[in-house]
Amino acid sequence: AQKVTQAQTEISVVEKEDVTLDCVYETRDTTYYLFWYKQPPSGELVFLIRRNSFDEQNEISGRYSWNFQKSTSSFNFTITASQVVDSAVYFCALINYGQNFVFGPGTRLSVLP
Amino acid sequence: GAGVSQSPSNKVTEKGKDVELRCDPISGHTALYWYRQSLGQGLEFLIYFQGNSAPDKSGLPSDRFSAERTGGSVSTLTIQRTQQEDSAVYLCASRPADSPLRNGYTFGSGTRLTVV
Numbered sequence: 115a116q117k118v119t120q121a122q123t124e125i126s127v128v129e130k131e132d133v134t135l136d137c138v139y140e141t142r143d144t145t146y147y148l149f150w151y152k153q154p155p156s157g158e159l160v161f162l163i164r165r166n167s168f169d170e171q172n173e174i175s176g177r178y179s180w181n182f183q184k185s186t187s188s189f190n191f192t193i194t195a196s197q198v199v200d201s202a203v204y205f206c207a208l209i210n211y212g213q214n215f216v217f218g219p220g221t222r223l224s225v226l227p
Numbered sequence: 228g229a230g231v232s233q234s235p236s237n238k239v240t241e242k243g244k245d246v247e248l249r250c251d252p253i254s255g256h257t258a259l260y261w262y263r264q265s266l267g268q269g270l271e272f273l274i275y276f277q278g279n280s281a282p283d284k285s286g287l288p289s290d291r292f293s294a295e296r297t298g299g300s301v302s303t304l305t306i307q308r309t310q311q312e313d314s315a316v317y318l319c320a321s322r323p324a325d326s327p328l329r330n331g332y333t334f335g336s337g338t339r340l341t342v343v
Contacts, residue, residue, distance in 0.1 A: 149332075156336065157316060157336050157337050157339070158334060158335070158337070159320075159334035205269065205270065207270075215262075215270070216272075217262075217269050220270075
């Protein structure tokens with residue numbers, strides 16, 4: 115069975131602080147992909163990043179960075195110098211071949227001015 | 228259009244009535260998914276269509292829920308005899324056929340269903 119856990123239900127930070135959203139996953143498959151999605155108040159899910167199970171190289175995109183560690187089955191997401199527009203619910207998701215997405219419960223991030 | 232389109236964006240219905248939710252995927256995307264997001268909850272898989280194959284209905288919560296996809300494009304999710312616990316945002320997503328795991332899925336904005 116596959117499972118994605120996002121232990122942080124809600125996080126509040128003050129603008130310009132750094133914040134890390136945790137994601138821990140479970141799967142028996144050796145080939146799988148991990149995703150992060152952002153859901154702003156408008157409701158639409160916005161794709162942020164995908165990672166395949168064979169690529170543990172960390173990635174940075176502007177203020178966003180991702181830390182993938184297979185040894186701990188974690189795929190954490192860090193926002194540097196957070197902004198009010200980062201306020202949203204963030205979902206971590208897992209998929210392997212032939213399966214649909216398994217989403218984590220989401221972490222609601224509030225960035226206060 | 229450029230994205231996945233869902234209609235209506237909001238629907239309020241009385242308990243016991245039937246509702247139909249529509250999803251227009253991105254043109255050429257062969258795979259289409261329906262998810263449900265209850266208030267404050269994560270995303271729950273409902274059903275998956277892939278080309279002409281039989282759909283994966285394993286996530287449908289009861290036989291009051293059904294979905295079809297006509298001509299491999301537009302999909303309709305039908306909820307019969309709605310109950311208050313059906314209140315949620317219903318999200319549709321599509322993806323192209325080639326190497327699905329390499330591609331991010333594109334989600335629509337959802338239909339917010341409220342059963343009163």
